[in-house]
Amino acid sequence: MSDHHAPQSLLSRVFSTDHKVIARQYLYLGLVGLLVAGLFALMIRWQLAYPGDAFPILGNLFWGETNGVMPPEFYNMLFTMHGAMMVFFAITPIVIGAFGNFAIPLQLGADDMAFPVVNMLSFWVMFLGAVIMTISFFVPGGAAGGGWTAYPPLSGVANYGVGHGASLWLLGIAFAGTSSLLGAVNYVVTTLNMRCAGMTLMRMPLAVWGLFCTSVLNLLWVPVVAAALFMMFMDRTAGTAFFLAGPGSLFAEGGALAGQSGGQPLLFQHLFWGFGHPEVYILIFPVWGLVGDLLSTFSRKPAFGYKATVLSMITILFLSQIVWGHHMFTSGMSPLLGTAFTFLTITISVPTAIFFLNWLCTIWRGSLRFTPPMLFALGVVFVFGIGGLTGLFLALQALDIWLHDTYFVVGHFHFTLAASVFFGTFAGVYYWFPKMFGKRMNQSLGKWHFYLSFVSLTFVFFMMMYIGATGAHPRRIADPTVYNFLGPFQDANVLIGWGAQFLGVVQLIFVWNFFTSIRSGEPASDNPWEASSLEWVAPTPPPHGNFPVAPTVHRGPHEYNAPETGERGWLTQAEPSA
């Protein structure tokens, strides 16, 4: 940090401490993760559409002895790695790693993160985690297959089902967690201590608020899941029995788990969901914040109820830590305790409804500009609305017992989190691309990307809720046709399969647009969106140290068409009043 003008060797560019370089590294890592985990999803849906048929390409390569049919163990591996990689190596690096690193210092008017070296380390620790995850595919027995929740006891036993893949999986996620932790320390301290003159907490863009809430939850709950992962790792490798109970046939003399007993499988569920529920907010807070900013910017109106939105996010931050039991209604939990968890979970819908209505009021009677980032932001509003409403069903203990582990849960979860974050990812990339790379992306390709993605994604997840709402279609099986009672759903599974493939193909539009724009997009001006937050004040792309002159902030982050903005109708946060 001592000399910002030193000539850059390749080494110092790869191991850069510049937050914008680290942001791009996170973005690339996350996009690769998204691609791999996305391909897993497409394979899952193809298998469910045509179980028992020879699998295209892979069947010839790997599964000769079953005439090309995918073995169930491989299917288990697919959905385990799909979930784990999406959460830890796609969403986390993109919406937290890339967006957080890029936006926080720029939007706060800071020259960099509080601890640039720690920041660099956090990326490389995650990179190591990704390497470990990749290696896990190639060890004997393949990658982990215990589901992304990895419930013990089976996942805690060394030679049951899968080999070292599951141990490496635990390590890989522990690395990703450590990376999140280092990042979170940086984000929290930068937000608290590095704001430029005039940038009060209540003038920060909502994106920064979202990332701040995310980081607080990361700080508090990543260590908890790390503890659980390490304990399970010991169960698998050192013969401990933290999560292995006995007695039972598995634990008896000569059983697979002989010699290991006395622990508590449910303890893992508590530790896991103690982290797991906050984790969904960890992943979605940055998107909520970003969407709040985008809706305002592209409606040319101040964000409606800025303070209420911030307060509701903080309320959710607190509430999200005491509702984990709603994942465990079927674990034998006392119905009385379950009722308490139902009540607390439903309570979250109050602050959620507040900021959701604030979104709607922000676009109400605005002069909407349907740019790609705005379209994707509106997409988030829609899918999160559906996801939030269906979440109320699952919060109710009685209904949840009926719907537990069905495709209704999968559909709900994917609307609420996956689709929201998926759209949020693209909203952010289309929005910040000009500042990140100094080029513009093709706008009409961006719009086609949105419309086609929106249609296919909504179709896929609606169909999942439909086949799950009967309480029948379980999420875990590799071949629904072996059960007669699932027969009526097979047509739906085929439709979902094709819808998913279509969604996958549509993403090629983005890939094409992304790379051609980096190479030969038209040069971007400093503020192509006429947005007011500080990153658009910085030169394009911003140099080391970001701002040639330290900005001074005069107003909130989105005072569009407020009286003080004069004829032009907007001012950046750094411009004095007209």
Add this chain to the structure above:
Amino acid sequence: MTQSSTYPATPHGVLNTGVNTGKLGMWVFLASEIMFFTALIGSYIVLRLGADSWPVPGDYLAVPVLAVNTFVLITSSVTMVKAVQAFDAGDNDRSARLLLLTALLGCVFLTIKLWDYNHMIHNEFKINTNLLGSIYYFLTGFHGLHVLGGVISLLVIRSGVKSGKLLGGQHFRVEGVGLYWHFVDLIWIVLFAILCLV
């Protein structure tokens, strides 16, 4: 932490909160560490309360040796406090000596710890012997790693203090390592109490 002539335009570390950035970072990090040990200790409590029977710790653990170790670590916290005081008083040499002493006491702690592990393994009390063994090795092992990290930080900071590179303005660096060291000390006292005495 020096500033070049043209950059950064925004001075690094505006201190909106009035608290030094490094110190704030250490507190935030320690909050996270507290959650980690809370999860470990909480799991211990759950496992112990859920067990049919629990062995008498004294039958397996060398409690007197661990008591001595506790004393070593508490002493090292005292020398750490003195080191920060000496640094604040501008006496870098004395501060460096005290930091080295603190690190050495940390090494003594680790040596006794390793002897203790070795002794127990020799007596057929291993990590997979029973739940007490699993928890004892797991919790004290993680704590030991933290002590090791602390010793390394102490040695790094000591070389800065001794060479005079760290001056009064970088007070938080010495203080930050001190905070971490006291935290590690505190965790050990808690672990000793709940593992050996209850």
